[in-house]
Amino acid sequence: MDLGNKTDVPIISFSATNPSLIPRTLNFVQTAQSDANQVQAIASIVKACQWSQVVIIYEDTEFGNGIMPYLFNALQDVNVRVSYRSVFPKSASDDFISKELLKMMTMQTRVFVVHVTQSLGTRLFLKAREVGMMSGGYAWIATSDLTDSFNLMDSNAVGAMQGVLGVKPLISKSEKLQYFTDRLIRTFLLANQDVRPSKASIFGLWAYDTLWALAMAAERVGNSALYSTRNEVNLDSNSGDCFALKPSEMGPKILEELLKTSFQGLSGEFNLVNKQREQTQYQIVNFVERDEKQVGIWMPSKGISKELNSNIATCYSISKENFKSIIWPGDSNERPRGWEVPLSGKKLRIGVPQKPGFNEFLKVEDDHVTNATKVSGYFKEVFESVMDALPYAIPYEYIKYPFFNANGSSAGDYDDLVYKVSLQENYDAALGDITITSKRSVYVDFTLPFAEGGITSMVLVKYEYVHDIFTFLQPLTKELWLATATFYISTALAIWVLGNRIITSSRDSPGQHAGMFGYFPFFPGGGIDGNLLCLVLVTWAFVANLLNSTYTASLSSRLTAQRLLPTFTDVTTLIKRREYVGCQEGSFLKDFLIKLKFDENNIRTYNSSEDCYEALERGSKDGGISAYYDVLPHIKMLVSQSCGQYKVAGPTYRTDGFAFAFPKGSPVVADISRAIIQLTEKGSILETEERLFSNVSCSGQDGTSSPNSITLRSFVVFFAITGFVTVTCLLVSLVTYLSKNQAFLQRMSDLNANVLWRIDALCKYFRESNPPSLPKTANSRDQIPRS
Structure with missing residues (x-):
């Protein structure tokens, strides 16, 4: 690269995929796909399979290290954590590979992204099969370099890589590519009759297209430019360096034309953007026997789809449904969940706080007979319900964490328990009345809260x-007081109208009538007669007594x-x-x-x-x-x-409430949080709470509030009944009266008088037990008797 910079000659590479090479020199052209593109495809696969963490295996070379920053960033963008990085020397021994694989077996993560060359990758997968890491539950993703070399591997290496997923740039089929492949195979067989021919590698196709692009650029520059530069490289007689080189005049022209070159090559569209091959689609393949079975296509604009021309996803999509059927390691059709409890037979150690008091929600005791830890309470039942709701079984056991020593001194607290979970020395998780706080979240990952905060x-x-001077008004609401007064007055008026003609004292003065009007509803008098009047009195007496009893009871309750x-x-x-x-x-x-x-x-x-x-x-x-x-x-x-x-x-x-605590990056956190949501939506957690705590509250004890005032709604039916009876009796009385005094009403209608005078005359006539007769003719108002 330094030579190219000094002579101003373009350096063209069809095999270098390191993304960091471009910024180093102005004259470097990368006609191979940059690894910065394939890391997006790998991250999409991990996200679509719902894996929360991965282990990255790469070799300690420029080829291996160059992609790492881009891969880490891509995984971080989809919220996937790199739990471990395994760096292999290029010449790693079989013993080193075995020890490193056994070390990774003790970890929880079961998803591995492999970025190594063919020689190291072959030995890596052979050892992985030997130690049992190519069985069910494991997932392997190979980068493009190793994927493209799959058809060059021997049968032993192919057998070790069964179920592995790989990514490589998508090469669309074309007649031109098929013709080139057939010709290449024929030429290869002529020289190597005993060797199985293989397809052209992606690097070979990139090299072929690069030579064509360079030839087309040179042709456009022209022969004159070539001849004019034949003497550019000569010795500088004034320089002590016999190999001193002058800058090339043709180099920038070649570079300029090369960057303008665009055509349909064997590897697809050849087009350079910022001196790099334009980003293309990636093929996601599944190694099954000797075949590379295509299970999906990753496109920069649409994400993952089953086919290249699929119209299912109109926007960027990352979902496991976008894959075709995949055969995973161990000949399994079930997608690995991405993690396992490490080492067969080991249980998840759940730390539970042991303290002398405040055990209403979680009680931890020592069983001196079995020397085991007995746990009971609300938190324990919720935790076990959540674990049972997981789509897989996780063995676990409770390990006590005492807050106090035998002498009563403090041995720890909730913060200490959370910190010990982060160390994973004695505890793999913790449950209890552990509140989510910012301080604790630095050390552990919390599930979603299962109890209110x-x-x-x-x-x-x-x-x-x-005590209040207006306490006597509080038993009834304002609306009920108003309704009672209204019905009292209307009932009194109705009783006066109905009983006016038959009460013996009805001929008393108007002042006496007004006094009687006030107590008619309660003391209508002695000489009561008439069925209608009795019916109104009985109905009102029932409502009044009921209202009086209710008022008395409420007032007594308030006073005491x-x-x-x-x-x-x-x-x-x-x-x-x-x-x-x-x-x-x-x-x-x-x-x-x-x-x-x-x-x-x-x-x-x-x-x-x-x-x-x-x-x-x-x-x-x-x-x-x-x-x-x-x-x-x-x-x-x-x-x-x-x-x-x-x-x-x-x-x-x-x-934020109570939650379960797990070590940072624990893959089970997401699944447990989903299980908590499911149980909350079904009401299971609330049912557990009500079942355990329903007998705690004190029945019949409520001294925190005063008796409620009696509302109108409580008596609306009774008021409606008494109103209906009163109005009905008045109507019946009126109809009866009108039918008996039709002659008088007829003569009233013949009088030449105004309406108010007629009403006054009618009322006076109604009050008389034996009213005088009106004159047969009434030509003037003086002929009408007046009271």
Whole structure:
């Protein structure tokens, strides 16, 4: 490259695929496909198969190292983690290969991306088959260099690579390519009759197209330019270096024309973009016997599809459904899940916190007979339900993590347990009331939360009698009071109308009638007669007595009820008064309270709910606390167990809830999170919670709210009945009256008087038990009797 730069002559390579070569020199032209293109295809395969991590195997040469930064970036873009990098020397011994493969067998990851040359790749797969890594559950992906060499391998190496996936640039079939291949095979057989012929490699096709492109560029430059440069390379007589070279005048012209060259070659469209071969599609093949079975096509714009001209994906698509059927290692049709519990017979070690108190959700005990760890509680049942919901079985066992030593001193906390999971020395995962925090997420990966999050406080309640001068109005709502008054007045009016003619005192003065109007609904008088009047009175009496009884009961309840008020509701008040607050020992809550500006000396920790209750009863002045802070599920449990003695108070601070913790990059996290979602959607987790905690709450205890006011809706039916009866009786009375006094009404209609006077005359006539008769003729208003 230095020589090309010095002489200004283009350097053309049809075999170099390292993406980092282009930036090094201005005159370098890469007519082979850059490895920066195939890494996108490899990343798409890994993502489509839903693998979360891979192991990369490559040789320690410029060929092997050059692609690595691009491969890492491509995998990172699809959220795939490289769990291990295995670097092989180009001349690695069989013993080195075996030891490295056995080391990888002890890891969880079962997906391997191999980027080595043919010579090293052949020995690698032979050893992999020997140690048992070409069986079911493993997945291997070979890069283009090794894939293109598959048809050159012997039968032993081909047998070792069964089920491997490979990627290589797609070479479209054409008559020109077929003619060239047939001619190449015939020529090869003439010289090597005892050797099985093979197809032309992709590098051979790139070389053929490159020579054609260079010839076409030189032809356009012209012969004159060639002759003008015949003396460019000569000795500089003034220089001490006899090999000093002058810059070429023809080199830039050749480079310029070469970059303009475009034609349909044997390997496809020849077109250079930024001095590189234009990005093309990649073929995804599956090694089955001696064949390279095409199972998919990767296209830069569409992703993976089954066929080149497939119209299924109109946008970029990465899905396992876009593959044809694949035969995986071990002659398996089932896609490997990408990870396994390493070493046969080993169980997943689940760390569970052992502590003396706060065991309502998870209880860890020692079985002294079997010397085993007994685990019970809500968290354990949820975890086992999730593991049962996985599409595969994972053996696991519970390993206790004690928070306290035998002498009572602290042995660790939740943060320590999470950190030990990250080390994977004694624990492979952890379950319990482990809240997702940013600090813990640095060391482990959390599943999706299976329980609600949040931090709040509970305080002791004080009892207070509710007394108000308007308490007597509170049993009924405003609407019910208004409806009662309305029906009272309307019923009184109806009773007065119906009983006016038959009550003995009906001839009293108007003032006396007005007084009687007010108490008619309750005391209608002694000489009551008439079925209609009785029916209205009976209906109203029923509704009035029912309303009176309900009102009396509600008022009595209000006068004797106590209201439960929290002793503290404001965090600021607790901080200003320097009140003591408590939290669970070993949790992250102490650090949280310090961030809320509580003095560290005013924070007390407790190991059990009994100690917490006792501290709240004593209060800050007597060596206790004024408020206890904990995560929301714990607070709800403690409040429900207290039967009204404590109450949730203050704001609820949001957290991400409880989750299971696994080491960074653990492939099981995604599957467990999906299982949690499925169980949550089906309601299984909620059913488990209700089954375990349904007997905790205190039945019949509700001192936290006053009796509700009685609404109009409760009496709307009764008001409708009394209204209907009253209106019906009035209509019947009116119809009866009109039918008996038709003559009087006829003479009224003949009078020459206004409407108001007629109504007044009618009312006076209706009030009379024996009304005087009207004159037969009424030519003037003076002839009408007046009261």
